[in-house]
Structure formats: structure tokens, C-alpha cells
Amino acid sequence: MGTTLTKADLAEKLFDELGLNKREAKEFVEIFFEEIRQMLEGDQQVKLSGFGNFNLRTKSERPGRNPKTGEEIPICARRVVTFHPGQKLKARVEAYHGPDETE
Amino acid sequence: MTKSELIERLSQKQNYLSPKDVEFAVKSLIEEMAQSLAQGGRIEVRGFGSFSLHFRPPRMGRNPKTGDAVPLTGKYVPHFKPGKELRERVMKENC
Numbered sequence: 126m127g128t129t130l131t132k133a134d135l136a137e138k139l140f141d142e143l144g145l146n147k148r149e150a151k152e153f154v155e156i157f158f159e160e161i162r163q164m165l166e167g168d169q170q171v172k173l174s175g176f177g178n179f180n181l182r183t184k185s186e187r188p189g190r191n192p193k194t195g196e197e198i199p200i201c202a203r204r205v206v207t208f209h210p211g212q213k214l215k216a217r218v219e220a221y222h223g224p225d226e227t228e
Numbered sequence: 229m230t231k232s233e234l235i236e237r238l239s240q241k242q243n244y245l246s247p248k249d250v251e252f253a254v255k256s257l258i259e260e261m262a263q264s265l266a267q268g269g270r271i272e273v274r275g276f277g278s279f280s281l282h283f284r285p286p287r288m289g290r291n292p293k294t295g296d297a298v299p300l301t302g303k304y305v306p307h308f309k310p311g312k313e314l315r316e317r318v319m320k321e322n323c
Contacts, residue, residue: 130264130271138260139253149244156241157234157257158276164229166317171229176258177306181318201321206277208308217266218281219303224268 132158165206177210231258265306275313282307 132154139150161179164171171179182205189200210218229237235254239247261271261279271279281304289300310318 128264128267128269130261130269132273135257135260138256142256143245143249143253145244145253149242153238153242153245153253154257156238157254158273160234160237160241161229162276162314162317165314169229171234173231173234173258175231175255176262177308179308203319203321206308206310206314206318208279208306210306214262214265214306217262218306221266221268221281221304223283223304 168204173211175211175213177208177214180207180209181205182207231255268304273311275311277309277311277314279306279308281305 132151135154136147136150139145139153140147143150145153161171165179165181168181170181173179184203184205186202187200189198190196191198231254235247235251238254239245239250242250245253264271265279265281268281270281284303284305286302287300289298290296291298
């Protein structure tokens, strides 16, 4: 528990499993995430079965405040990415019972 | 875009993996990420975002049919926080 998976770990996995060289493995991880970013940037939902869906939500303008000065400033209308884990991922994560129950 | 469309696109974007191997690679990346979360870990991808677990404390639920109170145990749920680059590329501010 408490471990963090990074792009380097993912590249390592491809290196081990597919026999890609390190440079190719790194590049593949990079284009994998870039492809997803491009889709979302183009306003397209991304559905990865076994993991979850990345959706886009449009937020309308709302009043905000500068927390330091208390001055009112509008927060612009904008688009944000939301992630909804799929059933399978949710079930797998629910089976995890916290750091006390390792092993 | 679905997983199979992603596989198709990635097959065209590089020349060191056959479409079959791209499929294997994509599934392997997704499985590795899911497994990390299933083991209580987190995922940090610079420029994309991070995935972590949020704890939902135990609560009393209700059987919607009978109305009986049912104790629900605490659980973890996956959470995604978009990274700076993704946030900025998607934002499209207008005001």
C-alpha cells in the first residue's frame, strides 16, 4: 500500500512484457495518454472498459471571490474532465480494505 | 472513443508494434493501473492527472423495498484529479 505508479513504471511493464526497447516503451506510454488528452480536448468522451469513462462537463460562469482580498470576480464558463470508474474497477477497489490489512 | 478505437489509433501512430501487440500493450497498461488502485496504491501521470482512493465511511443504508435499515461498511472508491496540462487543454475559457 502507499505505492505510486508512474509513467516510468508503466514503460517498465511494456519493456518486460512486449520486448519493446526502453525508448519505445516510454514513447508508447506517452502517446497512450496523449491520445486520450486529444480526444477530451476535442470534446469526445473516452471509454476504457475494465477501467472507467472520462467525460466532459461544461460549467457555466459563477460568482467567485479572491480569498485574499474578498474582492468578487466571476469564474469563467469552462469545460472540465470527470472520471467515472467502471463496475469492474469499483468492485476491485471495494475489495481493498485499507492499509491495515496488507497481505 | 472506446478502447478498440484507441487501439486502432495507436496502431497508426507508431511503427514498432503490430495492431495485435498494441492491443496487448493497451490492455496491459489498463490492467497495471487498475491493479495499482485495487492494491490501495495511487497513479501519477504528469500532464494527465492522478488517480487515488477516497474512503467512504460506514453508514446506515436502507433496503429500498422494505425500508429496513442496513448497516453498510466503509469502502474505498477510485478518484481522478486532472493534471495541469489536461485541465488547461480542455478548459476553453470564455469570458
